[in-house]
Amino acid sequence: MPNLLRIYNTLTRKKENFEPIHQRIVNMYVCGPTVYNYIHIGNARSVVAFDTIRKYLEYCGYQVNYVSNFTDVDDKIIKAANEQNISVKALTDKYINAYNEDVKALNVKPASNNPRATENIDDIIEFIKVLIKNGFAYENKGNVYYRARKFKSYGLLAHESIDDLEAGASEHVNQEELALKEDPVDFVLWKPAKPGEISWKSPWGNGRPGWHIECSVMATKYLGNTIDIHGGGEDLEFPHHENERAQSEAKTGTTFVKYWMHNGFVTVGDENEKMSKSLGNFVTVHELVKKVDAQVIRFLMSTTQYRRPIQYNQKNLSVAANNLKKIQTAYNNLSYRLDTADDFNDPKVDQEVRQIQADFQDAMDDDFNVQNGIAQVYELAKLGNVYSEREYVFKDTIKLILKKLSTMASIFGVKLQFEALNDEKVERLIEERNQARKDRNFARSDEIREDLKSKGIILEDTAQGTRFRRE
Incomplete structure (x- = not known):
């Protein structure tokens, strides 16, 4: 079947047919966190967005080599380590472990490789040597x-002229650094260490790498000189990704990335303010998963198209929770009917399922349009609910719906499984429902009744109390 997937390429500002370098292999690099604190929802948005993209590529049959780095040495890390009176490595190990716990809770698939900057210092030094030899540094x-101006297409990814970028750089660079540079737009590859700072030996003295160089080195080292997809938040488009492109292509003499992809921000409050550590308006995933179902957080982020902003608030979390529950309820309803279903299948319903799957793929093939994609998952859940209410159902058709529902939902990080309730659990839910009715919380009362019904438990309210029976 010909490939129909189209991806919006930040470099060209248009959607392009996706044609990977190797026919069924995708080499993908996504900028990871700077590990001096717990990740917040804004950081997690990028992780979830590109995990969803990766999962859809794998659904399409691609083998995805997915590399995401850890920046484990920079000014913020050194400052935080000094404030906590611990080593840089102790600090970064702590937050890398926390990161792994947090993304696991969000059902993010582990990367093929998570290289650390500090583990690649020798490669970084060799990379810089080549840039100096070639006259680019x-x-x-x-x-x-x-030397940014020597790279003739500098500014192409940012869609800015180098003169405009130079004017902007002049306003943000102090006089001491300007005196060291040949041009204000030039950027650092290696910096000398201050007394007492972590450092490595180099031909230019003890120091450490700049931020931009580490990603160029790790992307090309682990994925090759030209990679298929490079992703990250839209705030990385310039200067980070522009500088990566300039460094990499100056060294290798070939295209660094075929498709540049950037996700939108998470916003908070009535003013839709960007969530960030610098603004102090962030919520860490580490704390949030203690209060909110991690699968709901994942579902909220994975069902918004990656280039669009996400407004983080309680209302949107509640909507995500309700929609997630609808999918799970449909799965339960169908699973419950398997034991009483007849053999064989229903060809007409099977065809409806396959049409929904085709519509799902059409939506996702349009630059990973998850909003239209998840709408087809809801359609499949609706079909499943209607089918499960029939007097006679067929096992093969139920299994087909369950399989497609589970597979499609898994792209959004949803784990569907049927959990039969034992009598003790039913009694506890009945007690909760009775209390909800006393509190006149009829919405919760009805929710519990419907939830139990989806699992094959029928409640009967009598003068002697509430009884239950299994269908």
């Missing part, structure tokens, strides 16, 4: 800078 007082 220069050293001054232990600092090594990249």
Whole structure:
């Protein structure tokens, strides 16, 4: 079947047919966190967005080599380690472990490789040596800078002229650093260490790498000189990704990335303010998963198209929880009917299922349009509910719906499974329902009744109390 997937490429500002370098293999690099604190919902948005994209590519039959780095040395990390009176490695190990716990809770598939900057220092030094040899970099007082103007297409990813970028850089660089640079737009590849700071030996003195160089090195080291997809938040488009592109192509002489992809922000409050640590308006995933079902958080983020912003608030979390529950209820309803279903299948219903799956793929093939994609999952859940109410149902058709519902939902990080209730659990829910009725919380009372019904438990309210029976 010909490939129909189209991806919006930030470099060209248009959707392009997806044609990977290798026919059934996708090499994908996504910028990971700087590990000096717990990740917040804004950080997690990028992780979830590209995990959803990865899962759909795998659904399409691609083998995805997925690399996401850890920046484990920079000014913020050194500052945080000093404040906590621990080593840089102790600090970064702590937050890398926390990151792994948090993304696991969000049902993010582990990366093929999570390289750390500090584990690739020798490669970074060798990379910089080549840039200096090729005339794209220069050293001054232990600092090594990249000559941005020498890279003729600098600014192409940002869609800005280098003169405009230079004007902007001049406003944000202090006079001491300007004196070291040949041009204000030049950026650092290696910086000398201050007394007492973590450092590595190099031809330019003891120091450490700049932020941009580490991703160029790790992307090309683990995935090759040209990779299929490079992803990250839209705030990384410039300068980080622009600088990665300039460094990598100056060294290798070939295209660094075929498809640049950038996800939108998470916003909070009535003003739709971007969530960030610097603004102090962030919610860490580490704390949030203690209060909110992690699968609901994942569902909220994975069902918004990756380029669109997500407004984080209680209302949207509640909507996500309700929609997630509808899918699970349909799965329960169908699963319950398997034991009493007749053999064989219903060809007409099977065809409806396959049409929904085709519509799902059409939606997702349009730059991973998850909003239209999840709408087809809801359609399949609705079909499943209607079918499960029939007097006579067929096992093979139920199994087909269950399989497609589970497979499609899994792309959004949803784990569907049928859990039969024992009598003790039913009695506890009946007690909760009785209390809800006393509190006149009829919405919760009805919710419990419907939830039990979806699992084959029928409640009967009598003068002597509530009884239950299994269908």
